[in-house]
Amino acid sequence: MQKIIEFKSKNFWSSKVDINSLNTKISALNKDGWVIKSIIPNTTIFGAVISYTLMIELSD
DSSP, X not given: OEEEEEXXXXXXTOOSOOHHHHHHHHHHHHHTTEEEEEXXXXXXXXXXXXXXXXXXXXXX
C-alpha cells in the first residue's frame, strides 16, 4: 500500500517548515512500518519552501 502525505509549515504566521518535527514524523512512520519513497519540497512562486510532500509505502 502507498500513501501521499503533506507536511506543512508550523502555523499560519510562519512560512518555515519545522525540520525537526518532519524528522520526528518520518521516524514515527518508519517505526509503524512505512518507508519513505520520495520527498518533494513545495515552494511558493518566490522559491520559499512552505511544505513537503512525502510518498510512503508500507514495507512487507
